[in-house]
Amino acid sequence: MLCNKCGQENDENANFCKSCGHSLSDNASKKEKRKKWMYSLILLIGLGGAGFGASQLMQEPPQQAAPSEELSSAKEDEQEERQEQQEQQEQAEKQGQEQSEEPDEIKEPVELAASDGKTEGTVTKVEDIVPPSEQPEKVEPKKKDKPAIIKDTQQKVYTILTEGGQGSGFLFHQSGLVATNAHVVAGFTDVIVRNINGQDQPGTVVGISDESDIALIKVDAFAGIDPLESEMNPTDVGTEVIALGSPSGFENTATIGYLTGIDRDFEQEFIYEDIYQIDAPIAPGSSGGPLVDASTGKVIGINSLVMEEGDSIGFSIPLYSMHGMLTEWVNNPMSAEEVVAKFHVYDDFSGYEDENYEFDPDLEMKFEESSLHEFVGDFRYYYETALAEEDFFYVQNLLVYESDIYNGILEYIGDIAGKEMEFNFNKLEITGTEIFEDHALVHTEEAFDFKNEAGEWSLEERSKTYTIVMDENGFYYVSDIINKE
Numbered sequence: 001m002l003c004n005k006c007g008q009e010n011d012e013n014a015n016f017c018k019s020c021g022h023s024l025s026d027n028a029s030k031k032e033k034r035k036k037w038m039y040s041l042i043l044l045i046g047l048g049g050a051g052f053g054a055s056q057l058m059q060e061p062p063q064q065a066a067p068s069e070e071l072s073s074a075k076e077d078e079q080e081e082r083q084e085q086q087e088q089q090e091q092a093e094k095q096g097q098e099q100s101e102e103p104d105e106i107k108e109p110v111e112l113a114a115s116d117g118k119t120e121g122t123v124t125k126v127e128d129i130v131p132p133s134e135q136p137e138k139v140e141p142k143k144k145d146k147p148a149i150i151k152d153t154q155q156k157v158y159t160i161l162t163e164g165g166q167g168s169g170f171l172f173h174q175s176g177l178v179a180t181n182a183h184v185v186a187g188f189t190d191v192i193v194r195n196i197n198g199q200d201q202p203g204t205v206v207g208i209s210d211e212s213d214i215a216l217i218k219v220d221a222f223a224g225i226d227p228l229e230s231e232m233n234p235t236d237v238g239t240e241v242i243a244l245g246s247p248s249g250f251e252n253t254a255t256i257g258y259l260t261g262i263d264r265d266f267e268q269e270f271i272y273e274d275i276y277q278i279d280a281p282i283a284p285g286s287s288g289g290p291l292v293d294a295s296t297g298k299v300i301g302i303n304s305l306v307m308e309e310g311d312s313i314g315f316s317i318p319l320y321s322m323h324g325m326l327t328e329w330v331n332n333p334m335s336a337e338e339v340v341a342k343f344h345v346y347d348d349f350s351g352y353e354d355e356n357y358e359f360d361p362d363l364e365m366k367f368e369e370s371s372l373h374e375f376v377g378d379f380r381y382y383y384e385t386a387l388a389e390e391d392f393f394y395v396q397n398l399l400v401y402e403s404d405i406y407n408g409i410l411e412y413i414g415d416i417a418g419k420e421m422e423f424n425f426n427k428l429e430i431t432g433t434e435i436f437e438d439h440a441l442v443h444t445e446e447a448f449d450f451k452n453e454a455g456e457w458s459l460e461e462r463s464k465t466y467t468i469v470m471d472e473n474g475f476y477y478v479s480d481i482i483n484k485e
Helices: 025-058 069-100 146-154 319-331 336-341 369-389 404-416
Strands: 157-162 165-173 177-180 190-194 200-208 215-218 240-245 253-267 271-278 290-293 299-306 314-318 422-435 440-451 457-470 476-484
Touching (some): 146 240, 146 253, 157 177, 165 319, 200 319, 200 336, 215 319, 314 319, 369 404, 369 440, 369 457, 404 476
Antiparallel strands (some): 157 165, 165 177, 177 215, 190 200, 240 290, 271 314, 290 299, 299 314, 440 457, 457 476
16 A cells, blocks of 8 residues: 555555555555545546436427428318218208108009029128027917816806707807807707806807707806807817816816827717717706817817717817807808798797797606716815815805805815915715705715824814705705714
8 A cells, every 4th residue: 555645655554654654544544535526527427417307308308390282282172072962961851851841752553573693682680580499489379277177267158048958158259159069059049158157148049059069158247248258269189188068967077187089080969070078977958168278278169969878979060160160150140031031830830930939837857866966076076176275266056045055164274274274185975865856965074184284194083964955957065064973
């Protein structure tokens, strides 16, 4: 290390000059200060350069030279073209408004020309096509449950009463027209039509055929009521069906079965072609009643025949095959003379137009043991249905109106409603029958499985006596039920 006073060379670690004794630490301090000053100078120069660069970046770029005269001219032409297009558009909109104020021109229809193989006219855009996954699913007709179908249909099924007997019919048209079999009303122009509530209304035959077993009755009191819906297509074998009518005096009875055959042909008093075969039990008195599809509630046929060997095979005329004839009578009803001309029972009778039908008061009605037993069985079936459905409707027309048993069952069904009780009838044994002049007694032993409100099951056994009365037309009603201890 050199001494800054005398210039003597000294050791690097020496603190004093060996020649003059001057302190060498002052020399190092000055050297360090000189280094720091150099660093500061370099830092200031760097910061100054950065500041100058930033100031240059923040300055606006130099303006470009003005476009040439040729470019300016092109721009002016473009502006003029745009202005001209805008004027044309405004003119077109003005014309459109004027045309919209004028009435639309009515164009004459033109025949469609045969296709020449060219694709013209409206083109479906790709975006207008709905993918199969987004297309709405086809909604199948909603099926109804059988109790609801029976309940709804029975309101529009009637008992047809004539001096010669009785049959059934159903509301076909909202103008109060009831369809039935021709053999039910053959020979009569005026009949009595009874509804489910036992109310009788006068009816007039306004259509009848002497070939097809079909007829139409006009009942003014039923005008305005919506009719039963008709099935206008053939029905397939295997379809579950419900037959409704008043067989053997049991008004508004419903039986369930299947359509077991089609295209059956018979010729008796009438010609039966392509009719349905069914296994739903029907009997005399069911004639003219509707055969209903058990899943849709539509009328598919008119019950007409039963095999003599038993009641397990019946036949029904397809409604779609008779719909045209019935509709013709709706639009052009037959006169009384035309109705009578189809049959010859009134050939020697005059003044029939003014005659109203009345029942023969001397006609004797008697209780029959077999029909009493059948009636009690039917009552038990409908009573079980009424309990299961919690609906008094199913038995109301089998009870004497406003009797103690009528009001008692009505109240009981109301009491059990919503309590989820169950009644499974499993035994009905008729132990005796007593027939009197104005009533009959039927004694039974019955049993049923019962689930109470708490969900507990028990076997209930009853000994009962049914008191049954009969009206002037031979229909049975329950007037009392006694439970024996």
